[in-house]
Amino acid sequence: MAAGYFGRYLRLDLTTGVSTRVPIDEATLRHFIGGVGLGTVLLTRETSARFDPLGEESCVAFAFSPLVGTPITTSAKFAVVCKSPLTGRLNDALSSSDFAVLGKRSGHDAIVLRGRAEEPCIVLIDEAGARIEPCADLWGTEKGISQLDEQLQKRHPGFAFAIIGTAGEHGVRYATLSNGGRHAGRGGIGAVLGSMRVKAVGVRGRSPISLHAPNDVLEISRDLAKRSLGNATAKYRELGTVANLATFNRLAVLPTRNFQSSQFEGADALSGEQLQATRAQGRGSCRNCTIGCEHFFSARRGNETNRVKMEYESLFALGPLCGVDDPDTVLAASHLCDEFGLDTISAGGTIAFAMECAERGMLESYGEESTIRFGDAEALLELLGHIARRDTPLGDLLADGSQRAADVIGGDAPDFAPHVKGMEIPGYEPRGLQTMALGFAVGTRGADHNRSGAYEVDFSGEVDRFAPNEHAARLAVQTENRASVIDSLILCKFLRGVFAETEGGLYAAASHMLRAVTGWAIDAAEIEVAAERICLAKKLFNIREGWSRSEDTLPKRFTEQALQDGPAKGAVVQIADLEKLIATYYETRGWRSDGSVSQEHIRTYALDREFASLT
Amino acid sequence: MVRIELYGVPRLRAGVQAVDVQASTIGDALLQLQRACPQLEPDVLTGGKLNAAYVVAIDGGTLTRDPQVPLNAGDTLVLLTSQAGG
Numbered sequence: 221m222a223a224g225y226f227g228r229y230l231r232l233d234l235t236t237g238v239s240t241r242v243p244i245d246e247a248t249l250r251h252f253i254g255g256v257g258l259g260t261v262l263l264t265r266e267t268s269a270r271f272d273p274l275g276e277e278s279c280v281a282f283a284f285s286p287l288v289g290t291p292i293t294t295s296a297k298f299a300v301v302c303k304s305p306l307t308g309r310l311n312d313a314l315s316s317s318d319f320a321v322l323g324k325r326s327g328h329d330a331i332v333l334r335g336r337a338e339e340p341c342i343v344l345i346d347e348a349g350a351r352i353e354p355c356a357d358l359w360g361t362e363k364g365i366s367q368l369d370e371q372l373q374k375r376h377p378g379f380a381f382a383i384i385g386t387a388g389e390h391g392v393r394y395a396t397l398s399n400g401g402r403h404a405g406r407g408g409i410g411a412v413l414g415s416m417r418v419k420a421v422g423v424r425g426r427s428p429i430s431l432h433a434p435n436d437v438l439e440i441s442r443d444l445a446k447r448s449l450g451n452a453t454a455k456y457r458e459l460g461t462v463a464n465l466a467t468f469n470r471l472a473v474l475p476t477r478n479f480q481s482s483q484f485e486g487a488d489a490l491s492g493e494q495l496q497a498t499r500a501q502g503r504g505s506c507r508n509c510t511i512g513c514e515h516f517f518s519a520r521r522g523n524e525t526n527r528v529k530m531e532y533e534s535l536f537a538l539g540p541l542c543g544v545d546d547p548d549t550v551l552a553a554s555h556l557c558d559e560f561g562l563d564t565i566s567a568g569g570t571i572a573f574a575m576e577c578a579e580r581g582m583l584e585s586y587g588e589e590s591t592i593r594f595g596d597a598e599a600l601l602e603l604l605g606h607i608a609r610r611d612t613p614l615g616d617l618l619a620d621g622s623q624r625a626a627d628v629i630g631g632d633a634p635d636f637a638p639h640v641k642g643m644e645i646p647g648y649e650p651r652g653l654q655t656m657a658l659g660f661a662v663g664t665r666g667a668d669h670n671r672s673g674a675y676e677v678d679f680s681g682e683v684d685r686f687a688p689n690e691h692a693a694r695l696a697v698q699t700e701n702r703a704s705v706i707d708s709l710i711l712c713k714f715l716r717g718v719f720a721e722t723e724g725g726l727y728a729a730a731s732h733m734l735r736a737v738t739g740w741a742i743d744a745a746e747i748e749v750a751a752e753r754i755c756l757a758k759k760l761f762n763i764r765e766g767w768s769r770s771e772d773t774l775p776k777r778f779t780e781q782a783l784q785d786g787p788a789k790g791a792v793v794q795i796a797d798l799e800k801l802i803a804t805y806y807e808t809r810g811w812r813s814d815g816s817v818s819q820e821h822i823r824t825y826a827l828d829r830e831f832a833s834l835t
Numbered sequence: 836m837v838r839i840e841l842y843g844v845p846r847l848r849a850g851v852q853a854v855d856v857q858a859s860t861i862g863d864a865l866l867q868l869q870r871a872c873p874q875l876e877p878d879v880l881t882g883g884k885l886n887a888a889y890v891v892a893i894d895g896g897t898l899t900r901d902p903q904v905p906l907n908a909g910d911t912l913v914l915l916t917s918q919a920g921g
C-alpha cells in the first residue's frame with residue numbers, strides 16, 4: 221500500500237452493530253485521492269440506486285486523505301459525503317481540525333456508517349474498531365452543540381467529536397454536523413445522522429502516518445507555509461471572508477430581501493470593515509493552518525455578550541437576505557444556527573423566502589406566524605428555534621427548505637424560492653455574476669459556491685460578468701476541476717491564490733505533494749484526469765439517483781426579473797444565454813447535449829465498475 | 836476628476852475610503868493613486884500596476900485589469916480584491 225494511506229476503511233452497520241474493516245485497493249485511492257473523491261466512490265459502492273437518504277438503507281462516508289496528519293498547512297481536513305435529504309443528490313461537505321487527524325490516526329482512510337441504530341447513540345471509533353453507546357441523556361436536550369461537545373469530551377477523554385444538534389434530531393433537511401466549532405454545513409448531513417439515531421461520532425487514535433519521503437514533505441510544508449502568508453491570502457488573514465459584503469454591495473451583487481435587490485441600505489453597518497473596527501475579538505484557525513481566516517466579533521444580546529465567529533455567507537444570509545441590518549441580531553442568529561446545528565445559508569434563504577411570502581399575503585393560514593416581515597430581527601431569531609425544533613406550523617414547513625415549502629405554499633412561490641436542486645443559493649447574485657449563474661445551475665450539490673468557483677471568472681476581469689461567453693463556461697469547468705482536487709487532497713481553498721502563483725499551478729503542486737507523501741510517480745496530467753473523474757463520479761451518482769436535465773437551471777426570478785440596483789440595473793439571466801453556457805459546459809465535460817453521459821465516456825475515466833448500468 | 840474607491844485590504848493599507856485623481860486612463864489613475872497612498876506598494880500596487888490579486892470595476896460595473904482603458908471625468912473606479920471566495 222502506498223504511504224500516506226492505510227488501505228482500508230471501517231464500515232459500521234448501525235442496524236446490526238457489526239463493524240468491518242474493508243480493504244481499499246490502491247487503484248481506487250490513486251483514482252480518487254481522498255476526501256470528497258474517496259467519499260463519493262465509497263458512498264456509491266455502499267448504496268443502491270434511488271435509496272432514501274433518511275431511510276434505513278442510508279449511508280454516510282467520512283473520508284480522510286493522504287495529506288491528513290502531515291505538517292502541510294491546512295491539511296487537517298475531512299470530507300463527509302452522503303445523499304442529501306434537501307436535494308436528493310450527492311452531498312459532500314468539508315470540515316477540519318482534530319476530528320480529521322484523530323479520525324485518520326484511528327487507522328482508517330474512511331469511516332462508513334450505514335443503517336439505523338435501535339436507539340439514540342454515540343459511535344466511538346479507534347484502532348480497536350467501533351462501538352455504539354446509547355445516549356438517551358444527550359438526545360432531546362435543550363443544550364447547544366458546544367455544551368454537548370464539552371460534556372462528551374469529559375465523558376470520553378482523548379476523542380474528538382462530530383455532533384448533530386437539535387436540528388439534526390428533528391430531521392431539518394439542512395441540519396449540519398459540527399466539530400470543534402466548525403461545521404460540515406450544507407445539504408443536511410445532520411438530518412441523515414439524526415435519522416440513523418447517531419447523536420455524535422467520536423474518533424481517537426495514535427496510528428503513525430507513514431510518509432514516503434519525510435524530508436521532502438517537510439520542505440514542501442515549509443515552503444507552502446511561507447507562501448501562505450503572502451498577498452494571495454491577505455484578505456482572509458486581515459479581514460476574513462466578511463470583507464466580501466461591502467464590495468459585493470458596491471458591485472450590486474449582494475443578495476438582499478430574498479434576491480429582490482442586490483444592494484442593501486444597511487450594508488455599511490454589517491460590513492467586514494465596520495465589524496473589524498468596532499467589534500473585533502481576535503482571530504482563530506483550524507488545526508495546522510498558517511492562514512487563520514477565522515475572525516471573531518462581539519455580539520450583545522440583552523445582558524449577554526458572546527464572542528461569535530462570522531463568515532460572509534452567514535452574514536449575508538442572516539443579514540441583507542432577510543433585510544436585517546442590526547449586527548447584534550445577525551451575530552446572534554449565526555450563533556443560534558451554530559448551536560442548533562443549522563446551515564446558515566439555507567436557514568437564512570428559507571426564512572427570507574418566507575418573509576417575502578408573508579409580505580405577499582401567501583402565509584395567511586399560518587396565523588400569527590404570517591406576520592413576519594423583512595427586517596424583523598425578533599422574528600428571525602425566534603423562527604430559527606422553531607425550525608430547529610419543528611415546533612410550530614411555519615417552523616415545521618421551513619425545516620424542509622425553500623423548494624418544498626414553495627410547493628406547499630403554491631401559487632407562484634416556486635418562481636422565487638431561492639434554490640437550485642433544492643439547495644439555497646449562497647451570497648452571489650447570479651444576475652450580476654453570470655458565470656456563477658452557470659456554476660449554480662449545473663452544480664452537482666445544487667447552488668453552491670464551494671464546488672464551483674465560477675465567480676472567480678466573473679471577478680477576474682477577463683469576461684463580462686453580465687454577459688459571459690463560451691470561454692467563461694470553459695473556465696467555469698476548470699474551477700470545478702480544481703475544487704475537486706483541493707477537496708480530495710484535502711487542502712483549504714483559501715490557498716488557491718497561492719497555487720495560482722506556483723509554477724505549473726495547482727496540479728503540479730498537488731503531484732509534488734502526492735509524490736512525496738505516497739511515493740507514486742504521479743504527474744500533473746494524472747491529477748487533472750483525477751479531477752475530471754471526481755467531478756464525473758458526482759454527476760453519475762446524481763444520474764443514478766434520478767437527475768434530469770430540467771434540474772440544471774435557475775428559478776424564474778433570475779431569468780425573468782431584471783435587477784434594479786446601481787451598476788447591475790437591468791441585469792437578468794437570459795434563459796437562451798444560460799442554455800448556451802450550459803451546452804458549452806456539457807460539451808467541455810464530454811457529455812451529451814442533454815447532459816447525459818455515454819458508457820464510453822464512463823469507461824474512459826474507469827468508472828464502469830460503479831456505473832455500469834447507466835446508459 | 837476620477838474617484839477611486841477602496842475596499843478590503845486596499846482600504847486597510849491606504850487608511851482612506853476614497854482618493855480623487857486626475858486621470859484619463861486606468862493606468863494613469865492607478866499611478867496617481869500610488870503617489871497619493873504609497874502604503875499600497877507592494878501589497879496592492881507595484882509601480883502603479885495592479886498586483887495579481889486585485890482588479891478594478893469602472894463605476895462598479897465592468898471589471899478589468901487593463902491599464903489602457905480610457906476614463907472620463909466623473910468616472911469612479913472601485914479597487915477590490917479579485918478573490919471573492921467565502
Ligand code: SF4
Binds near residue numbers: 504510514713714
Ligand atoms: S484558511 Fe481558514 S478555513 Fe482555511 S484552514 Fe485556515 S482557518 Fe481553516
